[in-house]
Amino acid sequence: MAHLAHYREAHPLVFVITHWINLVAMVMLILTGFLIHFPFLPFLMGIARGCHLFFGFVLFFNCIARVIMAFFVKTSPTGGTRQQVTDYKTWLPQKDNRHQALEWIKYYLFLKKDHPLGAKLGVPQKISYLLIPVLIIVMFWTGLCLWGVTMNVPVFAATTNLVGGLMSMRIIHYFMMYVFIIFMFIHIYLANVEGFEPTKLMFIHKEHGGLVYDPDLHNIVGEDHDVH
């Protein structure tokens, strides 16, 4: 067993819920988005459009709520510890990750044999997760540029003109869905390829023992056998 212990403090219940909402909303948005792009199940067209709008707003407000909660909820700064800091600090550069960006990439590309030491989120992981709220907000914005009810609102109409018209806006909205799909592929793959423990923690809040890491020493200090 080489991985760090997976404690609930890494992902408190409220973030387990926001993660679930993200998952359901994104999957529903992608499915209904394909249906709207081309009505291969025509009888679902009306429902698909309604759902697409509903989950679009759900995803956006869930994203906003998640960002706001980062300033109030406490989470572990690294794996393998129950110590906690205010969540937003785990999204800023952390000492545990310093000088480790290249090491992470080398590890992923099999150019480095050993698993890098690091914070709860490794460097490439943290950067890609930070782009997700940006992606969600841009996606929401392009969606409002296309929605009949809001397309003529001056800011959205101006954005549409900026990108070269509604056809370009549609294609941007469509391509960005594939960015979500690609992110999900990579995310699901990397989260599970070294074992399902992270997924169990994130979805059903099930803990798992492992190596214990001290965020003050920035190093492993032992092993927790009490949690299975």
Add this chain to the structure above:
Amino acid sequence: MENQATMSEFDSILASRGVSRRSFMKLCAGIAAAAGLSPLAVPRVASALEESVIGATSGDLYPVIWIEGASCTGCTESFAQVETPDVASVVLDLISLNYSETLSAAAGHSVEEAKAQTIKAGNYILIYEGAVLEAFDGNALRVAGEVGTTALVEAAESANAVVAVGSCAVNGGWMAAAPNPAQALGVQQYLEKVGVATPVVNVPGCPVNPEWVMSVLVDVVVMKDMDLLLNRLNDFNMPGDLFNQTIHDNCERRGHFENGEFVYEFGSEEEALGYCLYPVGCKGPQTRAMCGVTLWNNRRSWCVQAGAPCVGCCESNPHNPGDNWVEVNTPFYKRMRDLRIGPLNLQPTTIAVTVTGLVAAALVVHGFGMKASGRMDGGAPFEKIRKWDSKHPQQEIGTYADPVTGGPVLDEELVHKNADPRNND
């Protein structure tokens, strides 16, 4: 005799032309509707017509110059089909069409002179059909020794307003489709470029709907009220009442769209049933125009009623020739435009699925690598020391069992400290 009905002087003029009061009022109602006015404005239209046009004792017709740029003359042809009022009333009774390459009876030197005189006298409307071509120093549109761009600027400078009819005049239209060798662009953008401040009214369409042109002309020519026209314009200088809603908003097949009844193939049973044409590439949801309300060909029918998906011919951003309707809406029968990558024309789905597939394939290959390197069961063992720390023992980030070779600091107390819930902020 005061209580006896008398015929007004105006009515006798109408009667002498074989027009009843009733049909005159019907014409007024048609004009009011065309000008985007409410039925309450019909008397205002009637008095405007009585005073300015029909009852006029001296020549009081509104001079119009109609110049053709890079066009197919389709907009002229379309305008020649107008019914309310019919083209004869327009040309003979409402306006004085002093210059038109297609409709003028005169030709050669005399018609060019008529144009020059009209421009010199001022107080006229310029209708411009077709794109402005900047390439070849304007020589692509050389008429009577004058290059096209100069002809436009000369006529536009003294005009009360320029009406850009048809999508080509609005932003280059299909003339501006890539690679746009003639450097086509719209009238408004060109005039802004060369610093002509005359207001431009854009009326897109391929061809333009003659009733929309009439509704613009009526404001100026009949109502003699420039503000009436300028107040109607949206951000694209198009009459907002005609171009703020999409085809989809007013489509007669919208019910089928809402019900999920679609045509997937021409010649199918669904097509015979008149279902929604969305899957066969209808651009109605993204094209702003009132075709479904105004209709075409003397209000007989329009594209969708005739069974064709909307090709979005009114898509036209006057400031962006690249946003011309042919460029952004082809292929017409596909849901999205083609994107050019080098010599290839590819659908967005092809590009997106290819990239996504490559990523998925890379992950599968990576997975075999993970399996082969034995990382699938919990990942590789952790490094003993960060690489940077081993090279910089004086500035170490972590605390290790050994500052050079590294290794975990095994400490029961620290294990308890981190394994027990507590806050550390």
